[in-house]
Amino acid sequence: MTVSDDQPWRDPSAQPFLRIKGLSKHFGSVAAVDKVSLDIYRGELFCLLGGSGSGKSTLLRMLAGFETANAGSIEIDGQDMADVPPYRRPVNMMFQSYALFPHMTVADNIAYGLKRERLPRAEIASRVDQLLSMVQLGDFAKRKPSQLSGGQRQRVALARALAKGPKLLLLDEPLGALDKKLREETQFELMKIQEETGVTFVVVTHDQEEAMTLATRIGVMRDGEIVQVATPREVYEYPNSRFVADFIGSVNLFEGRVSEDGEAHMRLDCADIGAEIYVGHGVSCTPGQRLWVALRPEKVRVSTQPPAQSHNVLQGVVDEIAYMGGSSVLRVRLANGKLVHVTQPNLDRDDAHPVSWDDAVYLSWGDTAGVVLPV
Amino acid sequence: MRRLLGASGKRWVVSVPGLWLFVFFLVPFLVVAKLSLSEAAIARPPYLPLWEWDDDYLTVTLNIGNYRYLIEDTLYINAFLESLRIAFFSAIFCLIIGYPMAWYIARARADRRNFLLMLVILPFWTSFLLRVYAWIGLLKPNGVINNMLMGIGVIDQPIPMLQTDFAVYLGIVYTYLPFLVLPLYANLVKLDESLFEAAEDLGAKPVHTFLTVTLPLSMPGMLAGCLLVFIPAVGEFVIPALLGGADTLMIGKVLWTEFFNNRDWPVASAVAMVMLVILVLPIMLLRNAQSAAEGRT
Numbered sequence: 097m098t099v100s101d102d103q104p105w106r107d108p109s110a111q112p113f114l115r116i117k118g119l120s121k122h123f124g125s126v127a128a129v130d131k132v133s134l135d136i137y138r139g140e141l142f143c144l145l146g147g148s149g150s151g152k153s154t155l156l157r158m159l160a161g162f163e164t165a166n167a168g169s170i171e172i173d174g175q176d177m178a179d180v181p182p183y184r185r186p187v188n189m190m191f192q193s194y195a196l197f198p199h200m201t202v203a204d205n206i207a208y209g210l211k212r213e214r215l216p217r218a219e220i221a222s223r224v225d226q227l228l229s230m231v232q233l234g235d236f237a238k239r240k241p242s243q244l245s246g247g248q249r250q251r252v253a254l255a256r257a258l259a260k261g262p263k264l265l266l267l268d269e270p271l272g273a274l275d276k277k278l279r280e281e282t283q284f285e286l287m288k289i290q291e292e293t294g295v296t297f298v299v300v301t302h303d304q305e306e307a308m309t310l311a312t313r314i315g316v317m318r319d320g321e322i323v324q325v326a327t328p329r330e331v332y333e334y335p336n337s338r339f340v341a342d343f344i345g346s347v348n349l350f351e352g353r354v355s356e357d358g359e360a361h362m363r364l365d366c367a368d369i370g371a372e373i374y375v376g377h378g379v380s381c382t383p384g385q386r387l388w389v390a391l392r393p394e395k396v397r398v399s400t401q402p403p404a405q406s407h408n409v410l411q412g413v414v415d416e417i418a419y420m421g422g423s424s425v426l427r428v429r430l431a432n433g434k435l436v437h438v439t440q441p442n443l444d445r446d447d448a449h450p451v452s453w454d455d456a457v458y459l460s461w462g463d464t465a466g467v468v469l470p471v
Numbered sequence: 472m473r474r475l476l477g478a479s480g481k482r483w484v485v486s487v488p489g490l491w492l493f494v495f496f497l498v499p500f501l502v503v504a505k506l507s508l509s510e511a512a513i514a515r516p517p518y519l520p521l522w523e524w525d526d527d528y529l530t531v532t533l534n535i536g537n538y539r540y541l542i543e544d545t546l547y548i549n550a551f552l553e554s555l556r557i558a559f560f561s562a563i564f565c566l567i568i569g570y571p572m573a574w575y576i577a578r579a580r581a582d583r584r585n586f587l588l589m590l591v592i593l594p595f596w597t598s599f600l601l602r603v604y605a606w607i608g609l610l611k612p613n614g615v616i617n618n619m620l621m622g623i624g625v626i627d628q629p630i631p632m633l634q635t636d637f638a639v640y641l642g643i644v645y646t647y648l649p650f651l652v653l654p655l656y657a658n659l660v661k662l663d664e665s666l667f668e669a670a671e672d673l674g675a676k677p678v679h680t681f682l683t684v685t686l687p688l689s690m691p692g693m694l695a696g697c698l699l700v701f702i703p704a705v706g707e708f709v710i711p712a713l714l715g716g717a718d719t720l721m722i723g724k725v726l727w728t729e730f731f732n733n734r735d736w737p738v739a740s741a742v743a744m745v746m747l748v749i750l751v752l753p754i755m756l757l758r759n760a761q762s763a764a765e766g767r768t
Binding site for chain 1: 663665666668669670671672673674675676679683684687688
């Protein structure tokens with residue numbers, strides 16, 4: 097398998113399966129979706145990630161056909177969707193509220209789409225059975241939705257949305273109504289089903305952990321625009337803006353001015369932390385330019401002794417410690433009062449040299465640990 | 472102690488409507504029931520007493536003849552059947568006209584719904600009797616409608632509309648339409664919009680979405696609305712009396728005639744009793760429909 101099989105978006109000759117071009121939707125004077133262009137490839141599990149009001153749900157509803165665009169186009173498998181009503185689109189949606197028909201049994205809910213296609217009865221029955229066993233609800237065929245638990249309803253909704261074998265499955269906060277434990281289990285189930293069926297999934301979520309777990313790629317949305325499209329790792333390790341760095345995971349942001357711009361390194365003068373930051377790779381910038389460095393908490397080392405390196409070292413006092421089980425989160429206060437967040441893995445059951453409140457500590461990080469951001 | 476007070480407090484609160492029902496429903500009901508078993512007489516009041524003390528003997532005379540009379544004279548059975556028929560079709564007509572109204576209001580923008588609902592209730596601000604009289608002015612041979620149609624040359628002769636079954640239906644449907652629209656609206660407005668979208672998403676055209684999702688889910692509202700039209704329409708007196716013809720036979724009219732023209736209070740009471748029994752059935756249906764609707768949401 098080549099890289100481009102696995103990551104078709106890296107292959108310039110690959111044909112996108114879903115092509116969104118300059119799509120806009122205005123509600124009154126508000127642009128809910130603003131000139132969004134996006135290519136999604138066959139078999140992807142694409143997550144649209146954003147806060148409330150970022151336009152992610154509106155974008156999804158436009159794909160389903162429930163909202164008409166003010167500008168731009170949507171193409172699915174080479175077919176323009178502008179004049180195609182929702183009931184003719186090769187797209188199915190799993191609703192946030194599940195939208196199960198309360199007056200129908202589980203089996204009738206799943207069969208609903210198939211009946212609209214006027215398939216033979218026997219074929220519908222066998223397809224429903226197949227879907228019920230896929231979502232492990234074989235014994236619940238005759239139940240009404242009101243007699244199911246939240247997790248079971250979620251699976252009925254998924255089975256119903258998959259029943260017609262859509263080219264594209266849209267999922268609106270598919271795990272939003274489930275509790276944490278069930279959500280984690282269901283995430284993997286969802287990925288398994290996506291792999292088995294090979295259907296292209298577009299998932300809308302506000303939960304960055306969910307997006308990181310599920311997605312082949314994430315599109316981060318803000319104020320109706322897509323600000324970054326990348327794999328989960330890229331979005332986390334190489335955010336393209338302070339907004340993305342801050343939105344995904346937690347981050348320390350340091351503001352500074354370029355004091356030295358070398359071929360393979362640069363230095364930033366950070367008044368923020370009263371120190372200089374050394375970056376071990378070239379950055380296209382001009383001396384004096386204002387830049388930001390985003391530093392993930394887990395990339396920072398904490399020590400009570402001065403570290404060996406001469407740069408990227410800060411001194412501070414432990415302000416707060418939160419023990420989270422797998423890791424501990426420390427808040428370290430620098431001399432100028434700025435707080436730096438640090439995550440330390442708890443590798444041993446007993447910590448021989450525990451860092452405690454009000455301890456004076458050194459913080460240090462590698463030359464390439466931080467991300468330099470111009471915006 | 473608090474529980475005791477709470478319990479007696481609850482009893483006090485319940486006792487007010489209880490007393491109301493006792494004084495204004497149960498007592499009159501028992502009076503009518505008693506009357507229906509007595510014998511008519513030319514007297515004051517125009518019936519014989521049900522019981523008499525004579526020395527140590529209490530003589531109770533129960534006259535079942537009034538009820539037998541209702542069966543023997545086909546007038547009453549026909550009147551009952553005709554009333555049920557008119558009430559039934561009135562409810563159906565109300566449903567046909569009212570469903571789109573209720574649907575439209577339920578689907579209208581939230582800030583416009585109250586205005587639209589007010590338009591539905593607005594006719595109640597004018598006296599019911601006045602509105603029925605107004606229909607006479609519209610429907611009579613030289614009334615507004617006939618004059619207009621003749622004025623523009625559509626017809627040469629006035630169409631007889633007043634004192635027909637058509638006028639009775641028109642009056643009932645016009646009067647009782649809000650009773651259908653309001654419960655149906657309350658039902659439709661509660662339905663989750665995403666259900667319709669889900670149906671459409673799964674390939675249902677708007678017609679199919681309506682038939683397979685909207686219609687079955689609005690059944691409780693339709694039933695409640697229809698019964699709220701049907702029940703009062705069965706006993707309706709004013710509309711058939713004012714808009715109907717001499718041959719419009721409705722049980723409310725028969726009852727009135729029996730009571731005031733024939734002064735046969737016992738037979739009139741028997742008619743009222745039978746009507747009550749007939750109407751208890753749909754009222755129980757209504758209650759079941761309401762509890763089913765509540766159980767679903």
